[in-house]
Amino acid sequence: MRTALVIGTGLIGTSIALALSARGVRVHLEDRDPDQVRTAAALGAGTEEPVTGRVELAVVAVPPAYIAAAVADVQRRAVADGCIDVGSVKGGPRRELAALGGDPAGYLGTHPMSGKERSGPLAATADLFEGRPWVLTPTPETRTEVLNLVLELVALCRAVPVVMEADAHDRAVALVSHTPQLISSLVAARLEHAEESAVRLSGQGIRDVTRIAASTPQMWLDILSANPGPVADVLAALAGDLEETVRSLRAMESGDQERRAGGAARIETVLRRGNAGRERVPGKHGAAPAVYETVGVPITDRPGELARIFADAGAAGVNIEDVRIEHATGQQAGLVQLMVDPMAAPRLIASLRERGWAIRQ
Known part of the structure; x- marks a missing residue:
């Protein structure tokens, strides 16, 4: 790959541009905010100069609600041989692009599974994707040339390609990304009006749980607006678990020995289920989690x-x-x-x- 266009110079777009530029690719930068483009260019992510002719690959790094229109615009301008997006939702943008009359053969939806609680070009790094999964959602219509370009992009960013169907991806990220964000925010919200004496007792546990609650609300509203159904399904199942957990804790307050024992047994089951689920989370370099x-x-x-x-x-x-x-x-x-x-x-x-x-x- 020799040339690329990155549209959207936030955290993800600028990080991709930095990785490509570091490996000799000439990257053109576009954003509706000229200040962000200037910042990204000053960081060494690429050039502010407009594309003349065509680049090999256009990378659309905009919020999910704007992906389809941005991809359609790239195709209408004929500025790239192929086009991808890097949004966190895949099914909706693909269907919206079809409704706009876009070319499905020249487009591939992708999602690099990496990020930070900070946003914007100043948070970007060239190694953001190193060793991280990068989901690709090709269809039978996707041109082989486009898929090959995307695989090269993933390799240049030193990520690990993972092929999935678009709607399966959306259900997966609802569980492992979108719901955790909401849960973190809900727990952090309990601290907003808590007694200062309680907040001062905060340890590493509450810091771990609420770390991602520092993320930009508007960014997450854009993401959740594009994937509300699957996230609601996960939260509904979680709500059932929470209701059962509340009943079990109330039982443990009871003066009845049998009720207390039953409540404790159910809480132990929840904790053991948590152990089992945590053990399935991949560890270093995607391997099975090690015990340190x-x-x-x-x-x-x-x-x-x-x-x-x-x-x-x-x-x-x-x-x-x-x-x-x-x-x-x-x-x-x-x-x-x-x-x-x-x-x-x-x-x-x-x-x-x-x-x-x-x-x-």
């Missing part, structure tokens, strides 16, 4: 502390598989949790202690 040993290291909030921990771990010859930081409320201190292979944990602990670190296990 956690080594806790208290640190102060001083420049260079994290870098020193990682350097000392590297000197011990131990690979850090994952890391979490738990901040101490009201103090300039925190706890760094280093996740490592269980076989490597004793070596890491001994090495860090030799270098003066306190260890909390």
